[in-house]
Amino acid sequence: MAIKEITCKTALHYHNKKISTNWDLNIYRGCAHRCVYCFAQYSHKYLDTDQFFDDIFVKTNVADALNADFSKRSWKGDTVKVCGVTDAYQPLEKKYVLMPKIIRTFIRYKNPMTIATKSTLLLRDIDLLEELNEVAGVSVCASVSVIDEFIREKIEPFSSPTVDRLNMLGELNKRGICVGALMMPIIPYLTDGVENLDAIFKLAKENGARFIHPQLLHLRGNTKKVFYGYMSKLFPELLEKIKPLYVGSYADENYREAFEREIKNLRRKHNFYNEIYKNEDENKKIQLKLL
Numbered sequence: 001m002a003i004k005e006i007t008c009k010t011a012l013h014y015h016n017k018k019i020s021t022n023w024d025l026n027i028y029r030g031c032a033h034r035c036v037y038c039f040a041q042y043s044h045k046y047l048d049t050d051q052f053f054d055d056i057f058v059k060t061n062v063a064d065a066l067n068a069d070f071s072k073r074s075w076k077g078d079t080v081k082v083c084g085v086t087d088a089y090q091p092l093e094k095k096y097v098l099m100p101k102i103i104r105t106f107i108r109y110k111n112p113m114t115i116a117t118k119s120t121l122l123l124r125d126i127d128l129l130e131e132l133n134e135v136a137g138v139s140v141c142a143s144v145s146v147i148d149e150f151i152r153e154k155i156e157p158f159s160s161p162t163v164d165r166l167n168m169l170g171e172l173n174k175r176g177i178c179v180g181a182l183m184m185p186i187i188p189y190l191t192d193g194v195e196n197l198d199a200i201f202k203l204a205k206e207n208g209a210r211f212i213h214p215q216l217l218h219l220r221g222n223t224k225k226v227f228y229g230y231m232s233k234l235f236p237e238l239l240e241k242i243k244p245l246y247v248g249s250y251a252d253e254n255y256r257e258a259f260e261r262e263i264k265n266l267r268r269k270h271n272f273y274n275e276i277y278k279n280e281d282e283n284k285k286i287q288l289k290l291l
């Protein structure tokens with residue numbers, strides 16, 4: 001893996017597609033979690049490499065850039081999503097320790113944050129997250145797709161075990177932090193079994209998740225080529241079943257409808273409907289309408 005240290009002029013990135021917020025903050029480009037279905041690979045297309053998993057760019061000055069962004073008069077204090085593209089708690093974060101500086105900057109400006117990760121490394125910063133939650137509000141999403149460790153190690157090799165990620169939510173919940181699960185992406189014929197989906201719903205609920213957001217695999221751009229390449233080695237028979245579902249970038253409509261029915265059943269079974277979380281103090285409001 002090649003690590004490239006870079007500096008950035010601004011830390012915050014505005015995007016038109018509002019998913020809980022319009023503002024993203026990504027401290028790394030590329031991600032060494034190496035998930036076979038990674039849909040963030042497009043973000044390397046403006047760089048001089050297409051090795052999303054192997055060429056990782058580290059924004060070493062990102063906390064200073066964020067401080068400058070937050071201090072602008074034009075900044076309105078919107079919720080910022082950390083890890084909108086790449087995972088801030090990927091393996092390199094152990095070495096660079098950028099997130100504590102980032103969270104302290106959010107605390108200084110009393111700015112709300114929402115964050116999603118596939119790593120329990122986030123627990124290193126639990127005290128800071130609790131402090132941020134008290135002054136501004138924070139929500140944490142565990143991104144998960146499969147309970148079975150044999151499959152997880154194949155498709156998300158450098159992430160944390162799924163059960164640990166969901167139990168991490170319980171630790172955060174005990175500190176009063178709003179938590180939820182992003183159940184994505186679900187891979188047809190590999191992780192779409194009702195036992196797997198049911199186990200994730202159950203564990204998320206037990207750990208205090210206030211919302212769960214299931215999403216099927218989509219294969220836009222380069223992701224299809226990379227995903228098919230991995231699957232041809234890992235699960236070749238399954239790949240032959242998956243391919244006819246993905247004539248385009250999204251799963252076949254009939255399959256999608258069947259999946260949505262299953263999710264509805266599970267919501268009913270676990271009495272698990274998403275909440276829109278608001279901090280009691282309206283000035284510290286975080287909206288988390290994800291589904």
Ligand code: SF4
Pocket residue numbers: 031032033034035037038039040085086087118
């Ligand atoms: S954690 Fe997210 S960004 Fe990183 S490889 Fe996996 S899907 Fe891609």
